[in-house]
Amino acid sequence: STISGLALYFHLGTNLFREMHEILSLVLLVPVIVHIWRNWPGFVNYFRRRAMPISLAVCFLAAVPFVYAGLSKPAGGNxxxxxxxxxxxxxxxxxxxxxxxxxxxxxxxxxxxxxxxxxxxxxxxxxxxxxxxxxxxxxxxxxxxxx
Structure with missing residues (x-):
């Protein structure tokens, strides 16, 4: 997924990687969900610490310019x-x-x-x-x- 993601980011072999990347990313969700489920008590503990809300706030603030840029683009698409x-x-x-x-x-x-x-x-x-x-x-x- 990392290799195909990098290839897509740099527009290398887009036709070769896009579908594979999308499908493998969906398949990769299964072990992620199982991991969270199996480690739920530890996962919840992260939210009790002060670092988690700070990290989430920083991530949210980092995403704001990208969301704004996407919403302010003129409609029209490709x-x-x-x-x-x-x-x-x-x-x-x-x-x-x-x-x-x-x-x-x-x-x-x-x-x-x-x-x-x-x-x-x-x-x-x-x-x-x-x-x-x-x-x-x-x-x-x-x-x-x-x-």
Whole structure:
């Protein structure tokens, strides 16, 4: 968990570590809970000492700037996701040049992929809904390298 956490922190192999880190962190909760349960009397004694409330207060104060920074960020999330959502709602005629295609090439790729009734005013989102596919599957047809 430490190694995967450090890799995620430094953005090394994010695709390799993210799911493993999340699942192993959940699994690691089991021994933590068992440890607290088995040592409950000693755990409670920590809260009787003056050091515990002081430590908790210091941790709380250290967290305040991070919470404030997170709450004061403008809403919007990941710009890559926002761009992809906008691309899925754009007409094929306007999306094609962004993908380095002309409208005819984009329509040909979609027709070759099995989208029979497609025109320049259709959107990726609408085509995906009609074909009961994910928009990413339709987008993949437009962005796949041609042989």
């Amino acid at each position: 710009p890559a996701i926002a761009l992809m959502m906008a691309a899925q709602k754009a007409p094929i005629a306007k999306l094609a040049p962004v993908l380095g295609l002309d409208e005819a090439s984009a329509l040909r790729r979609l027709r070759d992929a099995g989208f029979a009734d497609v025109s320049g005013i259709d959107t990726v989102a609408a085509l995906a809904a009609k074909a009961q596919l994910s928009p990413m599957a339709v987008m993949a047809q437009l962005t796949a390298p041609q042989r």
